[in-house]
Amino acid sequence: MAANANPFLLAADNSPALLPLLRDNPSLASGQDEHGYSLVHAAASYNHLDLLRALIREFHVDVNLRDEDNETALFVVETVDAAKVLVEELRIDISAKNTENVTARQKITEEDEFPQVAEYLTIVEAIRANELRNGEVINGTVNEESTPLPPAPHGMTVTMGTMAPGEADGAEVDPEFRQRIEQLAQRDDFHTEAGQAELRALVQDAIGDANLADRNVRPRQD
Structure with a gap:
């Protein structure tokens, strides 16, 4: 896999090529796009739980990594399983607030999706x-x-x-x-x-x- 492959697209697809790419280029694991979106956010959002665990445990990415809205990956989860991995296994900060001064729970509750x-x-x-x-x-x-x-x-x-x-x-x-x-x-x-x-x-x-x-x-x- 070429080093210039887009890791965010690979993460969205849960491509088996992503982890080898990251092992060859470890700095990519904690990379963020122009909006602060990270692979941790992508893995949590798309419910790719093994990838999520690998990013934190193998590549030592900060589980509380924030995007441009000061939001952690907990703000973008869509399943209880992903929330459980972040909260119970990876110990994400559930009290973290975004730029609107609300927690992930408050935002998800308000959006009601x-x-x-x-x-x-x-x-x-x-x-x-x-x-x-x-x-x-x-x-x-x-x-x-x-x-x-x-x-x-x-x-x-x-x-x-x-x-x-x-x-x-x-x-x-x-x-x-x-x-x-x-x-x-x-x-x-x-x-x-x-x-x-x-x-x-x-x-x-x-x-x-x-x-x-x-x-x-x-x-x-x-």
Whole structure:
């Protein structure tokens, strides 16, 4: 593969020629176009998860790389799977804000094109907020002396991320569930015993018999 091949087009197509090209020319891995768009943004947007992992782990590209709008790859994800890889595996900063001073969750929620991603990020933010109020989070883990939520949130995100193709066809996001968790995360009493109890109840509801996967909406349309 010629060194002058366009890596962004290769990334969009998930071409098998891309990784060999990057290994021959490592500096291309962290390259950005005139708008700041990077291969990390492309891999996240097109849901090429193995490429996304390779860029961060093998080529050591900054997962929080920003484009001209100060947006990370989390702002352009279209699937819960891609969001999960960025958040849970690669530890992207979910609190990063763009030039309009909004987070990825806020932007995706406002645009209302990928509500299942917005719902996942809303829950992640709520869980993180609860952890921070209960104990210091260090390097992505909670201090052992703190009293965070039980392991249920992890089970919830796994359920969300393992939907079979077509499983969510025709489904609609549960607006009442989304509204409840968004309102709870913003309440002043979120850190109180009553607020945490309500969050636990919502999380348990999400992973119970009527789990959150059943609430998700349409898969990404190619």
